[in-house]
Amino acid sequence: MMKTLVLNAIHKIEMIDRPQPQIKNPDEVLIQIKSVGVCGSDVHYFTEGKIGSQVVEFPFVLGHECSGIIVAVGDSVKRVKVGDLVAIDPSIHCGTCDQCLSGRPHTCRNNRFLGCPGQIEGCLTEYIVMPEFTCFSLNEKFDPTMAALIEPLTIGTYSVEMAHTSFQDKTIGIFGVGPIGLSVLLVLKTQATRNILCFEPLDFRRKKAIQLGADFAFDPFTVNAFNATTETEPGLLDVVFECSGQQKAVDDATRVLKPGGKLVLVGIPPEAKYTFDMDLMRRKEISVQNIRRQNHCVEKAIQFIEHGLPIGQIVTHHFGPEDTQQAFDLVSNYQDGVIKAMIDFDQQ
Ligand SMILES: [Zn+2]
Ligand SMILES: [Zn+2]
Known part of the structure; x- marks a missing residue:
């Protein structure tokens, strides 16, 4: 079993046990989540239960700004290996629609985005399975926090x-x-x-x-x-x-x-x-x-950080998973000088 944070109602996040997800396709990887950033869009779902036409059906797992360690890989995976620290692009595009084929995977007609209502549940959980193309291996200059900040930097x-x-x-x-x-x-x-x-x-x-x-x-x-x-x-x-x-x-x-x-x-x-x-x-x-999220900017954001762009400076708070409710309350009320709050899964 693994710990998962579920949004049960507006303003209510609870930690529950769920079975670990399994690799089902040869191009998938199992990732142990290390760090998750609390994003303004997560906070919209937390306080209002929706963004525009995207409405949460409770219970639902939020979170899309994450980093993790690869712990298992499917048979055809080449891009990453077990033990890699990866930044995760939360967007799973289909690769075959007109948008994908014209270089716009971010507006893919069949897009599934982590923590997006009606698509797939998010990364506020100990393990997720993703296709390998969403994973970007990072060198030793990166720690899990910086790796999770790549998404907002994109x-x-x-x-x-x-x-x-x-x-x-x-x-x-x-x-x-x-x-x-x-x-x-x-x-x-x-x-x-x-x-x-x-x-x-x-x-x-x-x-x-x-x-x-x-x-x-x-x-x-x-x-x-x-x-x-x-x-x-x-x-x-x-x-x-x-x-x-x-x-x-x-x-x-x-x-x-x-x-x-x-x-x-x-x-x-x-x-x-x-x-x-x-x-x-x-x-x-x-x-x-x-601007709709981002398109082809993960590598560019990684490069910026490698060249010293101080994205770590936006982080003001770190919480353990058991304090996720507190983190969301803090961010939604703009308390305690909060800019970016991180949920860290790696202290156990
Ligand atoms: Zn975000
Ligand atoms: Zn597509």
Whole structure:
């Protein structure tokens, strides 16, 4: 048997015993989970039981940001071996649909994503079975925490990539500097940007953004975002990354973008709806790029970390599996200066 954390109702996670999963196909591997990051999307399921049309049926296992050790492999597995520490891409695409065949496995029509309601259960459990193609073996520079942070870093990596621009000498805004906003920031810091302005209501997150290289960090509820921007960048911003999921941030973002600017929507709006000031959007000819998770960015994120990108700095808390409820309560209430909380399965 193995320990599994199940979401039994809104705000209620319980540790139960379940039988260990078994390898069924020759391309599968059995992974002992080491570390799991608590993600904003997990928290949406925890507090609201849904994200948009994806609704949880209880009981359900959450979690998709994970690392683990390979403990068994199917007959045809070549990519990884027993004993490897792996980062796990939580997305199992089919490989045969039009999306997969056109290089868009992240919007696969038959996608099964760890911890996504209606698809497959998540990684808040001691063992999972995954196809080998989701596993990326890591060298000794990585520990289980860093390995689990590769997944959120892939979102930042992909978001920056999807802005389709060189950031050399560009002025950039980031709305919301939780783990994803910070991962966008860290990726941007690998390029010679001119100014990065962050907008974030929580003071400890603003502080973290400055520590990690943001040029400015404002509270959008006490400072007028447009005025704060024109004071430092009279010509306004080239690109804004919206990482908060808040309508106010979208409104502010349209104001602080320059004509021809780009709005990259990364955050998940809880109501699944935004309104746009179409007068501003049209007159400034702002383009909007939506981000759906990530595409082909796992290796790039691994490379960034190997070259010293300090993603470990976003981790503020570690919990054992028995304290998962506490971890989710903390993250959902933004308590105790929390940015990224990790559940570690490796202390027993
Ligand atoms: Zn996530
Ligand atoms: Zn597919």
